[in-house]
Amino acid sequence: MCHRVLNLETPLKVDAAMKKTLPISMEFIYQLFSLILIVIVVHAAYVGIIRPNADAILAQQAAMIEKNKTQSTERSIYVLIRDYEQEACFILMFWALAIMAFKAVTTVRHRMLLQRDLIPLAEGVRILPEDTRELSREIQGLPPYQRNALLPRSLLAGLQRFSSTRNVQDVADATHAYCAAEGERLESELSMIRYVAWAIPSIGFIGTVRGIGDALGLAHQAIEGEIFGVTRSLGVAFNSTLIALLISIVLMFMLHQLQLLQERYVLETEAYCEDKLTRHLLTQ
Numbered sequence: 001m002c003h004r005v006l007n008l009e010t011p012l013k014v015d016a017a018m019k020k021t022l023p024i025s026m027e028f029i030y031q032l033f034s035l036i037l038i039v040i041v042v043h044a045a046y047v048g049i050i051r052p053n054a055d056a057i058l059a060q061q062a063a064m065i066e067k068n069k070t071q072s073t074e075r076s077i078y079v080l081i082r083d084y085e086q087e088a089c090f091i092l093m094f095w096a097l098a099i100m101a102f103k104a105v106t107t108v109r110h111r112m113l114l115q116r117d118l119i120p121l122a123e124g125v126r127i128l129p130e131d132t133r134e135l136s137r138e139i140q141g142l143p144p145y146q147r148n149a150l151l152p153r154s155l156l157a158g159l160q161r162f163s164s165t166r167n168v169q170d171v172a173d174a175t176h177a178y179c180a181a182e183g184e185r186l187e188s189e190l191s192m193i194r195y196v197a198w199a200i201p202s203i204g205f206i207g208t209v210r211g212i213g214d215a216l217g218l219a220h221q222a223i224e225g226e227i228f229g230v231t232r233s234l235g236v237a238f239n240s241t242l243i244a245l246l247i248s249i250v251l252m253f254m255l256h257q258l259q260l261l262q263e264r265y266v267l268e269t270e271a272y273c274e275d276k277l278t279r280h281l282l283t284q
Contacts, residue, residue: 027102031098031099034095034098035091038091038094038098042090043087043091046082050082053078054079055082058079080242083207084207085207085236085240085243086240086243086244088203089200090247092196092199092200092203093196093247093250093251095196096193096251097251097254100193100254100258104258104261107262110146110150113152114151114268119139119280120138121276121280125280126280127277127281127282128282129162129163129166129283132160135159136160139152139156140156150182150265150266151273154174154178154179154270155273155277158171158175158278159171159277162281166283168278171278171281172274172278175270175277175278176270179266179270179273182266186262186266187262190255190258190259193251193255197255200248200251201241201244203240203244204241204242204244204245206240207236207237207240208240211235211237211238212234212237
């Protein structure tokens with residue numbers, strides 16, 4: 001069966017800049033400034049709203065217990081989150097969510113390239129090693145933020161490998177290696193978020209130890225009948241653990257959703273390279 005063949009020019013070498021992903025400095029600056037902004041906003045909320053309301057509620061509860069020691073008190077959200085451990089947990093949570101949002105938006109933008117035909121070929125058209133230069137030029141003409149995505153880099157790597165080796169299997173190996181390396185890179189970049197997800201429960205346990213220690217220090221007041229200070233310290237212990245564990249559950253769920261999005265992106269990119277590039281190659 002005869003195939004219509006594209007007659008194009010000799011291939012270009014892939015520009016080294018194509019192999020780079022989003023500049024690390026840009027992401028680092030984003031993480032740094034987002035952390036500073038989150039610290040300012042959360043601390044301002046605690047100083048201006050949460051702690052004043054919590055202190056007023058605790059003072060009211062102390063007055064009620066002073067009058068009637070059998071009086072039961074309702075739990076308030078302000079009291080539940082008022083302590084320093086909970087503040088640190090919220091700061092880390094919002095910072096981790098900001099990092100995940102950045103990575104998710106980047107992945108979605110790169111994933112949109114899968115909807116484009118970066119190698120426009122009609123069915124039945126085959127690519128010769130001499131055709132790769134013109135095809136590479138079309139991909140290199142993309143805007144920088146698109147050109148540095150996984151899909152264009154994988155296609156350029158496959159075209160370069162085909163022009164140098166004239167072997168279809170080498171092209172498949174090259175695109176697979178690029179996708180596998182990108183998957184490992186994305187996985188490694190989630191290490192900071194995993195650390196934050198681990199640190200949040202640890203901070204909650206620190207609050208538990210602090211609260212229990214304070215309660216033990218007020219044991220003499222409980223013996224004298226003044227139990228409010230002890231119960232308040234025990235509240236610090238249990239509240240910090242409760243908030244930390246709830247935040248950790250939410251954070252781990254969001255982390256797994258991001259990881260699923262990235263894994264699907266890598267797998268779909270590899271399938272795209274197979275469908276749009278590898279199966280159209282012809283070595284003659």
